[in-house]
Amino acid sequence: MTKLSVNINKIATLRNARGGNIPNVVQVALDIESFGAQGITVHPRPDERHITYQDVLDLSRVLTTEFNIEGNPITKFVNLVLQVKPAQVTLVPDKEDAITSNAGWDTVQNKTYLKEVISVFKENNIRTSIFVDPEPEMIKAAVETGADRIELYTEAYAVSYANGEKEGVMPYAECAKIAHELGLEINAGHDLSLDNIEYFKEKVPHVDEVSIGHALISESLYIGLEKTIQEYLKILK
Ligand SMILES: CC(=O)[C@@H](O)[C@H](O)COP(=O)(O)O
Numbered sequence: 001m002t003k004l005s006v007n008i009n010k011i012a013t014l015r016n017a018r019g020g021n022i023p024n025v026v027q028v029a030l031d032i033e034s035f036g037a038q039g040i041t042v043h044p045r046p047d048e049r050h051i052t053y054q055d056v057l058d059l060s061r062v063l064t065t066e067f068n069i070e071g072n073p074i075t076k077f078v079n080l081v082l083q084v085k086p087a088q089v090t091l092v093p094d095k096e097d098a099i100t101s102n103a104g105w106d107t108v109q110n111k112t113y114l115k116e117v118i119s120v121f122k123e124n125n126i127r128t129s130i131f132v133d134p135e136p137e138m139i140k141a142a143v144e145t146g147a148d149r150i151e152l153y154t155e156a157y158a159v160s161y162a163n164g165e166k167e168g169v170m171p172y173a174e175c176a177k178i179a180h181e182l183g184l185e186i187n188a189g190h191d192l193s194l195d196n197i198e199y200f201k202e203k204v205p206h207v208d209e210v211s212i213g214h215a216l217i218s219e220s221l222y223i224g225l226e227k228t229i230q231e232y233l234k235i236l237k
Pocket residue numbers: 007009010043045070092099100101131189190213
């Protein structure tokens with residue numbers, strides 16, 4: 001079985017658009033847990049444009065499933081993670097001004113740095129995962145950083161699948177096999193969706209967890225929109 005961790009960044013984006021507390025990020029996370037998701041993912045960015053550092057603290061007090069905090073390990077982020085002690089931290093090499101995550105780590109170039117950061121989290125019993133492109137060289141060097149897991153960055157797969165190029169899944173299948181043989185556990189995420197996840201699950205072995213946000217929240221609007229409009233019409237008739 002592959003666990004589903006729901007990324008709730010987009011819930012915070014919607015909340016922040018009005019400055020109030022609708023939707024209530026903490027309540028939505030609790031509801032997502034009660035609907036069966038096995039984890040909650042957040043990716044607080046330095047400008048706090050969606051999930052705020054305060055959200056992370058508030059969520060950590062009430063969540064009962066696996067809490068996964070993603071981000072670039074700048075000092076502020078490392079301190080937050082050490083304060084919260086989530087089940088998992090996922091290290092992502094984001095630029096401050098990135099619209100979204102757009103690359104995995106170069107684990108060869110950053111091996112020493114990653115090793116140092118990861119050791120701090122490991123001393124605090126926090127599972128570590130590093131975000132990587134599906135390249136065998138990056139997976140092999142990831143082992144040497146001491147990370148428990150890799151998160152395969154799936155945007156390229158999502159794009160190729162949408163273009164009808166199903167062979168785009170092959171590097172992921174190959175890297176998952178290599179990672180598994182080397183003793184790494186495997187996560188995957190970015191632009192996974194109801195359209196593309198079934199084929200990914202069929203072809204890529206040993207995936208422990210997927211984290212999904214953007215598509216899942218967009219799809220839930222469509223799946224819930226008809227019922228919501230009917231509720232309004234019932235009241236307004
Ligand atoms: C690492 C990853 O792929 C996701 O966390 C993604 O970066 C979501 O972040 P945004 O919601 O800011 O796009």
